[in-house]
Amino acid sequence: MARATRSLTSRVVVGVLSLLLVGGVIVAIASFAYGQQAAKQAYDRLLLGAASDIAESITILNGTPMADLPVSAFQLLAQAPDDRIGYAVRGPDEQLLTGHAAVTSAPEPQRRPSNQPVFFDATLQNEAARFVTITRIFAEREFSGTVSVTVGQTMLARNAMALGLTRDALIASILAGLALMVLAIVVIRNAMAPLDRIASELLDRDPYDLTPMDNNVPAEAAVMVDAMNRFMRRLDRQIGSMRNLISDTAHQLRTPVAAIRTQAELASEETVPEAQRLMVGRLARRSRSLGELLDQMLSRALVIHRTDSAPRRPIDLRDVALEVVEARDHELLSPGAEVELVIGPDPIFVMADEISLTEAAKNMFNNALRHGTPPVRIGVSRTGTRASLWVQDAGPGPTPEVLSRMGQRFERNAASKGQSAGLGLSIVRAVAEAFEGDLTMTPTDDGFRVSLTLTAHEVPE
């Protein structure tokens, strides 16, 4: 058994998995960034809320800003229950009014333009922490100036929230990924099912069964099935022609060979030299006829084989006619017969196999020489989209009775005459069928014409 390359299923699965993996990595990065951002915003708001609460609580008492530190501010900060807190309320010149001396407010330039809250990162007892500074401006009789409130908190809760959000998002996307994977497997199996069906159908098939397969399959697989069916049809046809050839050969050769054997036996027993010489002459004629028969049968087999297997090329019909004439077979078949080649200046192309065409043309030509009346003319012509290769003799043509049987495989018992078999026209007909053409026989004003007509092909570049 042939070693299979990686299965389609595994290719698709690997593809889908890597897609999911890449997607998962992207989702992980995105959700981490999202978690960080969300936690930052959430806890920054708490800080700001606490700082605002404290700023609100500041009143001027005897010319000094006094913060009546509200519990609510610390309840806000307690949303991060395990984080340490630093705060400072500072008056003008950064002088500490209350709170932790270690907590400094945001740098003045950052606060200056709009007195908006300023968030900044710093440390609280050597631990990373996030701070906000807000500024409140007083213009009282007793006190005029700015008071800044800075509140900071370590980042345990922030980081925990960011991680929690990331983890939740990851869990969700892992679940989604698993669901997608299961779906993908189902879909892939479903999509691959026709292939499995085709495979099992092929396995179950009888080796001699060359009938077409059921092509009720998805379009992608149908291409394959069609190709296979075409292949099987060709195989079937070739096996069929082989079978025909064998049975024809057996049928056609048995009688002449038996006749030759009988005559040879008679000749060997003949004592009168004169009679023996006559018999040997007959024997020789019979053998030649048998040889011609064999030639024709083989050429027919060749034509049938080639029409199935040889690729089609653009062929100029004039070349075919010319080659037939130049082969000069007519000088052997009917010495002295007048032969005429009728071709024009323009090429006439068809898509076909040159050898098959030549074989067909030779047969048409030789038939005319053998059975017709000289002069024999061979020519090519084109009418619209149809291109014809024709052979015409000056005689009246065969009788209608013969005509009706012509082109069949056994249109007459070749052996009975001991001469060339009637295979010639059947070769022509086979060629015509192979290249989607017609074989027509028409009596004309000045004789009888046999034409092989094919679809014309435009002149190749």
Added chain:
Amino acid sequence: MIRAAALLLALAVPATAQEAVATYGTGPTALMFRSTTDIAVLGPTIQAFTEANPDITVTYEQWGSNALYKLTLDGCQTGDNPADAVLSSGVHQMVELVNIACARPYRSSLTETLSSERIWRNELWGITREPAVMLYNTDLVPPEEVPRTRFQLLDLMRQQNPRYQNRIATYDIEASGLGYLLAFSDSIEASTFGGLLEGFSRTDAIATCCSAEIIKGVAEGRYLLAYNVLGSYVSTQTNDKIGVILPEDYTLFLSRAFMIPKNAPNPIAASRLLDFLLSDAGKAQLFMSGLEWQRDEDESGLPASSERSIRLEPMLLVARDQQRRSLFITQWRLTFGAPRFLTP
């Protein structure tokens, strides 16, 4: 205006001095333990600890809460004279110390069992559970006048009954860290605090420094009523003339806070002490010393919903804020007048 009485000898003692010292065990490992709790109260528990851990010798120093805070803060900032373990009733001071990173985290299966109000950052643990109660002299206060809630106490004080004039006592919040914490918690807990201050003013109530002095005064009949006294101190001093009230509107519960300073020389021994205090054996000892209050439906009519724990949380930093504290004390002083004597 009422006079603030501050009459104990202890008040004259400098704030940096320790009040008492005791040594338990004879083991080779030294453990320096500083607490605001009376040695007489907590001593048996420490004794049990050294019996269970014979390799440890505990030096038990008893300090006032403000002095203990200052000493621990100095130890944190300069590294001088640090303790291995600190247990203080001034839990707001302890929260402050943890907040400025003076503590060392520790985690064990026993610390995990603490409820969230009794643990912060795995650096501060609430060991005890002691109610802040009202006391009265059972001989001198008629049963029908015994206040069950703060509202009844308010009504009592408003009646201008001469019997109570100058005979109601509470902590001086400047002198006592615990008194300040309880008063601060009251001010946050309910709006009755303003009324109470007004009532104290009307009856010329007395602010004094120490639990022992207050309890003694009630027992001797010098004071008829005392407000915001730690119940644990009372139960250890057997006196049948003292009645104890857990106010039914709400009762504050204090958990003394245990901390291992970050530069403790022997934190492992300290964590063993912590685990012992949280263990069943330790709890049993604390219960016997009256430091672990447990509900008893028959005895106290206190509804469970009235229990208010003073949570170990950063909110207590508010109590430590300089300006807030000064505003609060100013308000308090308006009621009780300036301290007549030097306060620690």
